[in-house]
Amino acid sequence: MIGGSKTPLQDTILLPERIGDLTGLGEFGMAGELIAMFIAAFIVGNLMLAMTGVAGPWAKRKITAAFTDRYAVNRVGPFGLLIIVADSVRLLGKELIIPENADRPAYDLAPIVVAGSAMLGFAVIPMGSGIHLADPEVGLAYVFAVAGIASVGLVMAGYSSANKYSMIGGLRAVAQNVAYEIPLVVTGMSVVIFAGTLQMSEIVAAQAETLITVGGLDIPMWYAFVNPFAFVLFLAANFAEIGRNPFDIPEAPTEIVAGYQTEYSSVYFVLIYLGEFLHIFLGGAIIATIFLGGPAGPGPAELGIVWFLVKIWAVFLLTQWLRSALPRVRIDQLIEIGWKGMLVLAFANLVLTAIIVGLLETDLALSMVIFA
Amino acid sequence: MIGLLKSMAVTMKHALDGNKFTVQYPEETPDVSPRFRGVHKFSQERCIWCRQCENVCPNDTIQIVTDDQRNGEQYNLHIGQCIYCRLCEEVCPVDAILLTQNFEFTGDTKHDLVYNKEQLMSVPWYKDIDPLESREPDRGGWIGEGDGEVDYQ
């Protein structure tokens, strides 16, 4: 039952083509295809923005409040949902204050780079229900690459703000991202070894098979179950990469005020903040795709997007749970954990995975017997 | 690692038990103790204009104006300047000034918080708690037996 159909996803049509077919734009050659692509990108972009920019902050408040025995927003609209509108008006209506000594082009570009890099990542994520913008053969590498651009945005923000707290925050962000990008990618590599491909749809498809059947319940071959060690490692590296507790060192409000975003206000602040939320959700999307079977779940394949969103929100919930319970580590401890711990473990995991996969492939029939 | 998991278990337990400790203020009015000290109430009928409250006040919150016959003319109290120490009530020999439980007052400027004697008289009781009653056991030393009903309105 789990995993819906066994049809590999690459057989389904990507969203731009589908839009092209539906609207007839596909018949207008290149120009039509281009327009169809824009429409598709617009839809996906708005979906993600609605989730992160609109639902995210509201949900974050509610979740944090639950952990701390409070109510959070409950005055404006049902469940306080209209606070989103009020917040938008408030944030957009504020004066945009730009520090006198700000390094202008960099200062203006940084919020866009931060938010944009995360948006780009969603392009190759198969979200189920046919929502999949592009499916390049190097999908996973592409996601890591564009997500990594955010570090540049953060250091731009930190450096150009002409504020010492921002500066420290920016430097911390870079040190942290460099230290954790490598374990992150190396751990991701172990999945690639399993799946034998970098293409996102293939990785998802590879997880559709049944790993083991317990009491009539099929446990799918999600890589989180196949290699829980890599999953935990990837989660930890991901939290450091997106700067969430216990690794929220670049912001560290009690130490360096707000790190690289100290000097940002109004629309720029919204963009930076949005970028952060997008990165949390992009991190969740990557985890869902390469470890949790992407859009797979019980029920018809059309429900794919629902399952996909559930998985992303589960990761988001986890970030908030950790935030409530774990202190922040210190920057030197973080770097130490990154270079001396995570990196070693990531490579160990990679080597082990390679050996196991090698063994499995030489004796596939035998392994099938064991797993069955 | 065990410690981390224990911490996470504690917060999750709190998240799941659904207990909230926030008081949803305007709908749910907080319970204040009978001894709570809020805005003053003043009774001109009882006041003998002895000025003890004015003298004892640590930060000159009370201003009393009398004519040359020592008849009271004004009784002004800056409730924004008051530190709610209750010394005025404590020294008053006739219970002419007392602190109600009422903490709900606003003003647009600090001048709005200067109450004259009419405003002080019309301060409402909070949840109909009569503070005099709750503090009575301790007041014998100052006033002895009261003389009849206290009328602050």
Place this chain on the structure above:
Amino acid sequence: MSTEPELDADVAEMSFEDRLEALVGTRVLERDDHKNAPGFVIRPDDVQDVLFDLRDEAGFDHLSCVTAQQYDDRYESIYHLKQYDDPTREVSVVVPTSTDNPVSQTAEPVFRSADWAERENFDLVGIDYEGHPDPRRILLPETWQGHPLSQDYNQEKPQVVTLSEHANPLQADHKDTETDTMFLNIGPHHPATHGVLHVKTVLDGETVVDVDPDIGYLHRCEEQMCEQGTYRHQIMPYPDRWDYVSAGLLNEWAYARAVEDLADIEVPEYAQVIRTMGAELCRIAAHMLALGTFALDVFGDFTAVFQYAFRDREVVQDILEDLTGQRLMFNYFRLGGVAWDLPEPREEFFEKTRDFLDDLPHKVSEYEDLIVTNEIFQIRCVDTGILEPEVAKSYGATGPTARGSGIDMDLRRDDPYGYYENLDWDVITEDGMDNYSRVLVRMGEVEESAKIIEQCVDLLEDWPEDDREIQSNVPRTLKPEADTETYRAVEAAKGELGIYLRSDGTDKPGRFKIRSPCFHNLSTLAEMTEGEYIPDLIASLGSLDIVLGEVDR
């Protein structure tokens, strides 16, 4: 008393005071005994000499307070010395200086705590301390004209300080090739300074090279306000406003104790029990807040521990509200007792208090799960912000800060007051000297306070109804004998809170000096944090548990 064995027989027969006098010897100009301690008047250029002798020969290793005041004919600095081992042993060293040339030798080489104390005296009273390494103002701005507590200071005259006389707080960035350090202002507006504290920090990368706390943003000249109030009524509301985070009753006790000592006021036993119970409730509330804000500094957001601590503190606040009528600014103590008996119906109050005490172990175990055993919390706090006991003593650190460094001093036990000596409880000390120990000390003290409250509740429940005297008979206008002086301290939430009082024959004090524990604890910050990382600076600041209202007064 390390020198005791060396003293020969006839010296040992002498009283403690006489031995002290013999030690100071010819340097004593005259005796000026205070109510609490022998006082020796010495010459302004003998200060270091005498203090060194008293410290090294007589074991007075705690410079508790340095009071300065102006008389009509002289200025006077008083060094109140104590011993960490036995704080009941006190001695006052009185150093008069002339009015036209108020110069006195600094005590800074002997006690580091004199550094800030003498700066404050210079700032407020105007005595110059010769040889002081850092003779700046401390509470008032550098541009302030005059010394507010000196007699020729004109209170009416506004302080007109032109803008040009102010040093520009935003100096241009200064770069040179020699150094690669960075100057960073932490505060006065910063999420982790617990009020308006300004820490001038020099950083080398993430490492703290130099720390200079700049205080005084919350200075209200509480000492002068108290000097203008009458003993009987008007001063009592003010102590609530020093350490204003729910430690009010502890502060009030400091004042009450000093005046009761000064004017020989008896306090009924029943009132003492109520005082003890109320004070310990305050201590729990204050320590809960300390725990919550420290967790806030280390965890980083207003998250679980902070909120849970506040929720638990709320219960204490409700009990205190029932008892005193207010949640923070209690004004509950009176000279010779308390304002009110327990609220009626008493059973309800006892039940409420007992419920709280019954719930407490469960809550404490929750905190243990959340922070004490949390590995990340441990790596953040263990071995950071080290404060060696010798350094702590030299800086006059007291309270949980000192006890976290293994200094076994608690005035409730060592200099008993109230009802503490009749109750069964322990002083908590930890030997870690780090941030973690200070947290453990506070958590341990919460449990000890709960023990004390429980015993008090038991006592109060069985107290015979006809013996419930809450206030002794104190005259309406209290005029202690002129020129009586006393320095009395209690164990407040942050440490030794002392009051020096001098009466001048009127119903208002002639000099009212506050020895603030936070003030002296904060002065250890530089020792704790230099060479550590910024996050440790923040954590150490949090672990000191300062309240700026008490630092600046």
